[in-house]
Amino acid sequence: MEAAVQRISPLQQPYPSPVQQSFDAIMPAGIAPLLLFTTMASSERAWSKFRAGSLLDGRLLTLREREIVIDRTCARTGCEYEWGVHIAKFAEKARITAIDIAELLAVPANAGHWTAAEATLIATVDALHERATLTDEEFGNLRTHYGDDQILEIIMLAGFYRTVSYLANGLDLPLEADGAKFAEYRT
Structure with a gap:
């Protein structure tokens, strides 16, 4: 099988100092930065804008809530x-089980499985995926469980990861070696 050709070449080592510092801040010690990160970092402007929108500080949503949205x-x-990166890296920490993962792939969703x-x-x-909006009832349901700051965070998080999906899909990034695969969880 022929190796995939990168649509945009990732930044190669040695990384410029500010880029290396940003990688060090987001990657566990001794773990190479993700291909998405090195590809985005090939453009200083794109990397700067990408980093500014990440919302991964854990201040307003629990890790489990954040990972469900992502x-x-x-x-x-x-x-x-x-998806495979997040399942591999965060599912266990977020208490997302294999059954939860399969449910997150199911369309339509099985609301009875979740709180x-x-x-x-x-x-x-x-x-948001289907219509890019929320009805008054859908927004009211959010308000039942979450405050205004959290609601903004949820909508922004979904939007940011839609952008991440556009990037990864549009660049046709090969899966990370340790990433999960849809087929492992689809029923």
């Missing part, structure tokens, strides 16, 4: 690259 968004956009707040997150991602 995983559902990436699943709905068919972005196996980013009411989690089902609302999934319904929100689905509505």
Whole structure:
């Protein structure tokens, strides 16, 4: 099988000092930066803008809530690259089980599997994915479980990971070696 050709060449080592510092801040010690990161970092402007929108500080949502939004968004956009990274790196820490992962891939969603707040997150991602808006009822459901700052975070997080999905899918990034694969969890 012929190796895939990168559509945009990733930045190669040695990385410029500011880029290396940003990689060091987001990657565990001794782990190479993701291909998405090195590809984005090939453009100083793109990397700067990408980093500014990440929302991964964990201040407003729990790790589990954040990962449900990210995983559902990436699943709905068919972005196996980013979905696989998040499943491999965060699912266990976020207490997302193999059954949860399969449910996050299922369309339509099985609301009965989730807590009411989690089902609302999934319904929100689905509505944004399908219509790029929320009805008054959908927004009211969000408000039942989350405050205004959290609602803004949820919508921004879904939007950011839709952008990440566009990037990974549009650049046709090969899956990370340790990334999860859709087929491992689809029922």
